[in-house]
Amino acid sequence: MRQAAVALLIVLAINLLLVAPEWWMPYTAFPYPWLAAETLVIVGLLMMLPAGWARWIAPPLAALLLISVALALSDLGTGLALGRPMNLLIDLPLAASVEHLLRGAIGGLLAWLTLGAGALVITALMFGLSRGLQHLALPGRRLPLSLLGVALVGVGLLLNHYRDAWPIGLAVDSPALIRFSDQAERMHRTASEREAFASALAASERPVERSMERLDGRDVILAFIESYGVTMLRDARYRATGEAALADLSDSLESAGLSAVTTTLRSPVQGGQSWLAHGSALSGRWISNQIRYDLFLDASGPSLIRDFDAAGYETAALMPAITDPWPAGRQWGYDQIHDHGRIDYAGPPLNWVTMPDQYTWHYFQTAIREPARAPLFAELALISSHAPWTPILPIVDWNAVTDGSVFHRWADAGPSPGNVWSDGERVRRHYARAVDYALRTAGEWAARDLGDGVLILLGDHQPAPLITGDDASREVPVHIIARDESLLAEFRRLGFRSGVMPQGRGIGTLADLRGYLLAVFDDGQENPVPDPASVKATVAPSRH
Template sequence: MIARGLPAVLLVNLLVVGPEWLMPYAAFPHPWLAAEALLVAGVMLLVPRPWAWIAAVVLSLAVMVSVGLALSDLGTGLALGRPMNLLIDLPLAASVEHLLRGAVGGPAAWAILAAGLAAVGYALYGLSRLLYRMAPGQAGMASVLVGVAMVGAGLLLQHHRDAWPIGRAVDAPALIRYTDQADRVLRTAAERRAFADALAVPQQPIQRRMASLQGRDVILGFIESYGVSFLRDARYRVTGQAALEHLAGELEAAGLQAVTTSMRSPVQGGQSWLAHGSVLSGRWISNQIRYDLFLDTPRPSLIRDFHQAGYETAAVMPAITRTWPAGRQWGYDQIHDHARIEYAGPPLNWVTMPDQYTWHYFQRAIRAPSASPVFAELALISSHAPWTPVLPTIDWSRVGDGSVFHRWAEAGPAPGVVWADRDRVRRHYARAVDYALRTAGEWAARDLGDGILILLGDHQPAPLVTGEGASRAVPVHIIARDRTLLEAFVARGFRRGVMPPAKALGTLADLRSHLLAVFDGEPTAGAAVPAAASGAVAPSPEEIKE
């Protein structure tokens, strides 16, 4: 009986404890025994034979779900710098499939997903068979005693798993995965109610006149994955500082100046729209629930602020390849997604078009023909993973309809080659952000004129690139010709030049308050730190990484 059940016990134990050895951020020890393995084995020895197959399937499913939760925590930890939350992260499965298709192609992506699904089904069936074999044909006293002993041992070890010396070798990872996930879901549900209540509080309407702008265009350019690690991490600092020096040189030659700060983003590694939403709304939009709640409740945003001041508002979103209802909910006058942007060049793996074309298109198709001042939000995606190929900037007069970029359609190593080597991934990341900054600087020097460019990162890249525990802060540059306007930002805590200070000036949710105060010409005394989103809409302590 023991010999027949030993493979099942060992397999359950390996499945449950194995993922804990890989966790980059968990406080767990590296256990070699899971209390759940003893509990599962004990239950199978006690269950009557007619119920053995049902018990085996149920227990196998419980084990496999706990493994799935653990691997999901591992995946979101490496990609987004946080554990998985079932209440907000299930929609990300579609994003994973989309990114996989962009990295390896559609057929290969579907083959990988199908193989993974088949492997899970086979593992579930195989584990069920092994557990079923443990059930005794006839419930003898020996099997009952051993079963009771194993269940008792499992319960005792689970209860005392933090005691020394048990805690050095024993844990209850499956139980922890289930209880942690339940706790996250309950806390998120409570947060949803609190955020909805905060949005329901009526606000005094304010007429935005943007007097300090004097009708000048305002461009909000989000550079994908541009975080402070690009400027401070020793692995990227040389490239980052060279990119900023190039940016500063381009601006100075064109008579432009910059002030800079850094602000904490609500996300890391992905979900850029939450960072965009935090800036636009002035609220801490750290998950999809908050994002959806804000859009479902008519509230002030930068888009509506500029509408009031007589601006034409536009969104340039080259990465949006499907219907985008949120764009209409935000209230843009114009939405230029991938389908609407006239681009004759090639896609570059996940990146639908290079940043240089995005800037060129914005200037030619939106800004130049507008009879009204323009407020535009641009998503600059050349620095989005997989960071290959990285293009050079070309003569702007040759950009045209983008067909000139066909020569780089197959340039650079394939994503699979890049991502097989962690150091190569990091080199390509640095080159991609360098390209994004240089391209933005060249466009500003050529075409910004008397406009105001707010150039900022959306979030830090994944922990694979930054390492564990990296700050969530991103640089925020305000670029303009108007020295008086820029000095108003300095009075609110920004620094002159393009290098951000070490300490973040609040969060991206605070940026709207800074912009409106300066653009509306509010007094600066005592206003260096605006009234940020507070209470239910403020970041929780675990979300803040300085």
């Protein structure tokens, strides 16, 4: 009797392990299964086989179960963080990014302890699951038990076959089978997409001589604000903060004789992987995953960097968050790359954020723009609005910024990341305040130092679904700021709206931005003018 009770508990534990991740899965129309058909198949298989065979196959079965659970948890994690399910073909390199983010948020020692604890949990689960399955392989079993095993396998297979039919679909699912089949389908689709994208790059547009005549030698700055999406303006929880920040931005510009036009464009990503958004804007290609990014760089295709280089511009990238070697920067073809190691910053890191935006703008002006010997095209990554959104700094006197040591007083300011992220409302408030800081800082810099240059200030992507909700748009605001009204009038002709507040509907994707810029800046040349009606539709991930 005791042995039967233990066996029942093991079966219930296996079933719970399979179905529990489904209860929180973002990508499902049926989130609450209570029976996994695979549980019946596994238990039945162990009951019908000879005990010796059953003990041998228990560890491989345990490994398959753990892999399916890992796939489910990965889908859950990428769903919450990036707004999409996980794809093994493109997402394995993100493991290093997770470790990097952990180090920045909680420190190196705690990050490694957390990862080590996770490895121990996985090892313990593998051992416990193997032993539990072996416990079901009872020696000297009678014929009725073997027949019961055959019946369980048959019932499990039937339930799997009819899992979408009523009323079976009200309670039964096949989580492990779904995880493996969905992952295989995603990888196959991605491999096919890779071939198609590579073929498109091989037939890439021919190089065109650029003059950027309309710019008349003005500097052009492409500045991405981390996690700045339309959520700041359309979600009732953030709208007041976002509108106030844009009103302040408008006032700063107006005081300096600057004007703006604005639209929204759809980003290929959400919650992370900012470089794919940057790559889409720079290349004029829809770069929605790492494979496309790598293929584009290997092909050395046309991009804004090469466009401006051909027009005699000096090109620079300012990337304060890049702390490791960045070979992609050389592949893009920048004349100068200012990553974290090259930036002369004497202030403190602020959790994951290596330096505040105010210093990034100061460094750009004094170390890159002022020494430039030719018109400048620069890409900036502004990271103060990157998670974990603590601490939130005030804007200090710009003359006091100097080497950044002035920011030491805020090295330990504000709540810890753990404290912020322990409460959903608190983390959302901090997100809004971080974007508010980024917008106001950009506005103050532009009023002080933009002069006759052109600033393209835009978001890279929406924040994670935790902040936006599951069904939020992936559009990001794009502001083009300049003193030359005739230049801005050309953008209005293409669908941009006067001022800093975007219209309700966007006019394309970030992949269209290059075409819009060339259509105005390089007037008279052969340029890829986007069709606003050709906005790409978001492909919803399939569940079954």
